[in-house]
Amino acid sequence: MTSESLHPVSGPARRTVVAAVGAAGLAVALTACGSDDKASDTVNPGDGGTGGSSSGGTDSGAGGGTELAKTADIPEGGGKVFADQGVVVTQPAAGSFKAFSSKCTHQGCAVKGIADGVITCPCHGSQFSATDGSVKKGPATKALPAAKITVEGDSIKLA
Template sequence: MSSASPHPAPGPARRTVVAAAGAAGLAAALAACGSSDNASDSVDPGSGSSGSTGSAGTGSTGSTGASQGSGGAALAKTSDIPEGGGKIFKDQGVVVTQPTAGTFKAFSSKCTHQGCAVGSVAGGVIICPCHNSHFSVADGSVKQGPATQPLPAEKITVSGEDIKLA
């Protein structure tokens, strides 16, 4: 007769304990990289804007981006985007800016340093809260590291007062 039991001893299995520890670590890492607020951030420009003329009524951005959004529904109204500032649309993964009057730009809201979501727009820059990288509202270029690559441009269209992802 055998003294070894075919059933494991009562209590949590080793795999359960390891999985729970891994899940807790993942939750802590995600909390450190993310923003605590799920609402879109809209910030007035911190520094004065020159009010120079732009291409009124035309939306423009650079190259294609990763977020292909809702071609039908408007993302925002042009009046929602402050001149010299911008607004972050977390659900669409995009930040829309108005560097000069009537000129609208869009960029990925994912920081190129470590992939955190950018958190605010102020003083003519888009700011990542994780490591304080700053990006230009005009072209997405790095104004302050540690990021070394610009934010990728997203395509938008402006029709009347409506701004839509292209």
Template sequence: MTSESLQPISAPSRRTVVAAVGVAGIAVALTACGSEDEPSSESADAGTVLAKTSDIPEGGGKVFAAQGVVVTQPEAGTYKAFSSKCTHQGCAVKGIANNVITCPCHNSQFSAADGSVQKGPATQPLAAAEITVDGDSITLA
């Protein structure tokens, strides 16, 4: 072999690595979603009774870590549910008070009524989750 035939191997750029990770993440997300013919892994907790209505304070809420949801009561008798995963960097939200859901990692704040961003650094709202209220039971739909 001559020195002309040997080419130095360069490491991929940061941009290439970030792009590849992003594409891999999208592929994983699409695979996890499944198709209409396949049962979704997210439906495993569907039908789970999360709480009694009396467990959710007005203007507050409760995080259900195992199910990945936060349930709120923004006004008397109105119950809402959202993903408990902060849209900034994926930390689990913790505190719910005065109709505000707070992420402890970077202090992003979300509306307990609709999941919208009230204070960044998050820029996207919390994803809505489906619940049903039957009598005094709140169930993950």
């Protein structure tokens, strides 16, 4: 008599069960790192603001592109996340507008909070400079990539 005849198989194989459980866990983990909010988030700056430089970062001139916001919509020392476009626009100093990818360089979560010159990722707490996208606090080790915007009058457009 063989071991197969002593232990008949009456359900799914163990490998099938283990693979299914692993796939379900992966799906949950990936969902947790994503953004469930497709709307834009506006975050007002906290007390204190920033002392960032107003030089550079504001691209102006003729050009098309999708209008993201009016300059008045972006608070000084704060910013706004445009989830559908995958960008975050900040105003680190009066009249200076910057744009970066809204995807955290740590594990790809969407950044949410912008206050006091800092862009924050809600997933693991990484913090980035609203002036140049550089890492202020890990676990991220790479800066947020810059995004190209143009400012024409009071209109901010994604280039």
